[in-house]
Amino acid sequence: MAERVIGVTGGIGSGKSSVMRAFQAKGIEAVDADDMARVVVEPGQPALKAIAEHFGPDILTPDGTLDRPTLRAIIFTDPDAKTWLEALLHPLINRELRSRLAAARGPYALLVSPLLFETGQDKLVDRILVVDVPESLQLARASARDGADPEQIQRIMASQMSRAERLKRADDLLDNTGSLVDLEKRVEELHRGYLAFAGQ
Template identity: 50%
Template sequence: MSQYVVGLTGGIASGKSEVTRRFEALGIVVADADLAARAVVTVGSPALSLIAERFGADMLLADGSLDRARLRAHIFADPAERTALEAITHPAIRRLMQQQCEQAASPYALAAIPLLTEVGGRQAYPWLDRVLLVDAPEAVQHARLMQRDGIDAALADQMIAAQATRAQRLALADDVVVNDGHPDDLQAQVERLHARYLGLAVG
């Protein structure tokens, strides 16, 4: 049972997954918002029923599962529809993540929430004790995105611009891991934070 929860966030291609893996290697349980988002819309879930009710049964595949591609195309064409979907899924995602963190068999838990700033920060997740930001300069994000996704500079610019600004994320953070070099440079930072969080969790 973990009573201390650290929210981990960061912009696209900042290196969140790499940092998360290093905390997991130290025995820390991670609740992942992306995995929770999938879990809350499985067949038979209340959220999936609400999606079918709100957006139509044609958003479901023949086996009753969510037609992600169709729903994605639908909501990206209309911001109001996207907001309606988030009103269904976000509360369910938050509940599941809080449950996973509370049940974590580690001294503290990490809640990996990539879009924490965009979805309302601490107001949306009042049960977070601290916020850890994985930070990288925009130029580094840009280069990583182009390399990772095989995209051009213009699309990389668009993807970065669609998220909160670096300044907005920094304003939300209690702690910052700077990830602007080699992945191995992260280990010392992670271990230092791990020691701090262990102290806070028992304190």
């Protein structure tokens, strides 16, 4: 197991994946909560069967996989549906995260999660890095990346912890409004600090 675990979080469109890749380029292992959220609903998994029973067969694509855009549209307009889905998936995701983190090697590992605080995943980490951009930039980046309706992106943003609250709970901050070069420079500074934190 890695000596330390650094939690990386931020709102939708803040650039968490770019930050994760910059750390991975330095040989740091990362566990991505979004990846685990896909693993637990793969075909053959009990969670996918439960979702199809709850929402009906139209929630599946013709090849039997989860129709994620359809599910997202439902849960961000129906609070009860969102609550039901979170109660099903969050314990499964957290179990998967703990397993993957236990297998991680190195001075430190990353746990990258948009809902680090909201799901109690912050209890799995030793220190928290918040990737931050203004909300207007979050909206522009997420809309361009996902091709999603800006209104849906705003609903997702509203369902996440507020920017102000995230910043208040950060141990470290990465302002991601600049270029990729700026991001990599900041990651290098953080990497040196995390090596020291892990006693390296």
